[in-house]
Amino acid sequence: NAGVMQNPRHLVRRRGQEARLRCSPMKGHSHVYWYRQLPEEGLKFMVYLQKENIIDESGMPKERFSAEFPKEGPSILRIQQVVRGDSAAYFCASSPRQGLTEAFFGQGTRLTVV
């Protein structure tokens, strides 16, 4: 049973481009959480999704950011028109149920905006 898989591990984008980050949860996990970690900071919650539903996006910026978790395939975090301030590590965690007591984190995607 592979762990939570995130790709790419590193992503470089120029300002104004789009970034697409993928997260494949562990087998049997239908709950996905996305977190962002700025340099020298802790992880900040962005969005919580179940299959085909956004449950809680209270931590996600209202503009340029979107997330989805389709019936088939990985969860996608999409950042449009990236700016330098979007440079961060983005982690996803998956869980078999709501809450993160049984969650597993991926290795993260490090986004650098140049």
Add this chain to the structure above:
Amino acid sequence: SQQGEEDPQALSIQEGENATMNCSYKTSINNLQWYRQNSGRGLVHLILIRSNEREKHSGRLRVTLDTSKKSSSLLITASRAADTASYFCATDAVQGGSEKLVFGKGMKLTVNP
């Protein structure tokens, strides 16, 4: 909003010494977790302590929880150079309508060989 706050923010010790990190939080919790993150890497779950537990051990790790003071401590005994990492506490919180983990800013531990 930030829930857990680790203290100290950075700690440098010699191999073999013990390292103690503290975490304070603000609201009621069901459980508290500690994670480790090596530089530039992902999170590794270390230990979970439930609100009705006062102490828990796992190998060289000892975690205590004082719900009356809303604080927890992580003790690493007989530290090794490989323990060098950032350590985060995380508490469960219901915010924005769903339960989620709220992380502190982390504490950077350096173990010198």
